[in-house]
Amino acid sequence: MGKTLCRVPKDPMKILKRLSVLALLALPASLFAQAGMEVQTRISSLESAVKSAQSAGDNAWMLMSAALVLMMTGPGLALFYGGLVRRKNVLGTMMQSFILMAVVTVIWAVVGYSLAFGEWSPVLGDLRYAFLNHVGAAPNPDYAPTIPQQTFMIYQLMFAIITPALISGAFAERMKFSAMLLFTVLWSLIVYFPMAHMVWGKGGLLNAFSGGRIPCFDFAGGTVVHITSGVSALVCALYLGRRLGYPDLPMKPHSLVISFIGACLLWVGWFGFNAGSALAASPLATSAFVATHFGAAAAALGWVLVEWLVNGRPSMLGGISGCVAGLVAITPASGFVQPFSALAIGFCAGIVCFGMVTVVKKRLGYDDSLDAFGVHGAGGTLGALLTGVFATSAVNDGLKDAAGRPLPLGLVDGHAGQILNQAVGCAIAWGLAIVGSLVILKICDMVVGLRVSKEQETEGLDVAMHGEEGYIFEG
Amino acid sequence: MKKIEAIIQPFKLEEVKETLKALGIDGMTISDVRGHGRQKGHREVYRGQEYNVDLLPKVKLELVVPSGRYEEVLRALASAARTGKIGDGKIFVYDVAEAIRIRNDDRGESAL
DSSP states (O other): OOOOSSOOOSOHHHHHHHHHHHHHHHOOHHHHHHHHHHHHHHHHHHHHHHHHHHHHHHHHHHHHHHHHHHHIIIIIIHHHHHHHSOGGGHHHHHHHHHHHHHHHHHHIIIIIHHHHHSOSSSSOOOSTTGGGTTOSSSOBTTTBTTSOHHHHHHHHHHHHHHHHHHHHHHHTTTBOHHHHHHHHHHHIIIIIHHHHHHHHSTTOTTBTTTTOSSOBOOSSOIIIIIIHHHHHHHHHHHHHOOOTTTTTSOOOOSOHHHHHHHHHHHHHHHHHHHGGGGSSSSHHHHHHHHHHHHHHHHHHHHHHHHHHHHHSSOOHHHHHHHHHHHHHHHHHHTTTOOHHHHHHHHHHHHHHHHHIIIIIHHHHOOOOTTOHIIIIIHHHHHHHHHHHHHOOTTTOOOOBOTTSOBOOOSGGGTOTHHHHHHHHHHHHHHHHHHHHHHHHHHHHHHHTOSBOOHHHHHHOHHHHHHSOOSOOOOO | OEEEEEEEOGGGHHHHHHHHHHTTOOOOEEEEEEEOSSSOOEEEEETTEEEEEOSEEEEEEEEEEOGGGHHHHHHHHHHHHOOSSTTOEEEEEEEOOOOBOTTTOOBGGGGO
């Protein structure tokens, strides 16, 4: 029966402790230095892992947002507008939205992205990104430092698609398809790309966050998208003249069911439009998401309530028109305002746009067929001005003074002068849209002619322009 | 033979059909029509644009019955289609000169 020579403790932790003390005694100093470097490497590898995780999260949200904004044009806007026209024009109207998904994409790839987001002058970009040169997986820190520039590019493209599509509401049911195509190409080049550059491009004239001379707040496109399209829509309606028989012949929407589906798709898609404009899956995106939803809800209520008081009945068309008006008005404000400000902006938009399409349009007598001006022009201008009232650094602290403190943004922060900046931004957008559209319409009129013939207008665009019908019931 | 042409409220169609079936009348032609008599239309408003819709949807029912039965059919049809309100519609009766069953050239009342 032997005795153990060495006493081994039963607790394994004790063994470890003893061993580590021994090991430490044996370690030369150089090894400590090596351990320090290992920690450094681990930290930097952790940092890059965190960065790539953030990039993955931001990129996922931005790709999703890009898809949501495309969905606003097709099927959203195409259905919304398609249901509002007479049955004989449903395909022609939907086609005017759909074809832009193809046409603007090509222009964007060739020069559009570069003219909007290149860097040259305060009003237009250069050709550094022409043919998407240098637009790849690497982020562009001037715009969105955590996502590939290609993601930023495709996201911004979706805005360039829907903006001219909005105008089609004004010339619906009477413009030639060829004229509409030519108009859109020229309009993108002459009106949209410069305006996008001025507001969002690096060094743009109105870009508050990139040293613009006139710092204008436009989070997701109140001036760039809605004022330009809405005001151009009015110019188109005036230049083309009324539809045959307007306003004596009945021109009821042929299917409010279709319009309803379209409007609801717009509401959902608008989350990509506004919350996506944060360009990251950030708290600011959440704030814009909330503001967007609240604006739409309040505007739908505003429109329906006034309509109920005035006409005695709350209509569904009123409800969906109101929600779109609210979404338009909250667009420039969405990344700058608190939820209750969003409710106020939406409610005002619902009432003002109702007045525009029911009272002002009738009194002035222009035929803005689907109220592109009454909703987008008026709602966009209202929203841009109210952004100057309600913008607050509590929501968006992107503007800082030299000491790194957030600067006051709008009237609610005590900076009343911002309303003037917003007004100047609106005036520039109005001016560019009016002059640009007039010139372009003149060119299109001379080159291809703007209006379909009387016979074609009576027959309907579906058969006259496209040789097909939207609804075939027999057989 | 008499042709009965009745313009009735669309929601009364089922009741009228059942009544006629109970009398053994199983042939008729139905069409969706629009029209108005004394019944006033209604007002529709789309974004402030007002429309007075005075042509209202109705159902037109046509059937040809033997001369001996038309009084009885007429009474049953009228009472089935009646609500007592303006807009119930009208019934017109015509004499029919001839009837032919296309399948086998039957003529007159035996073609009904």
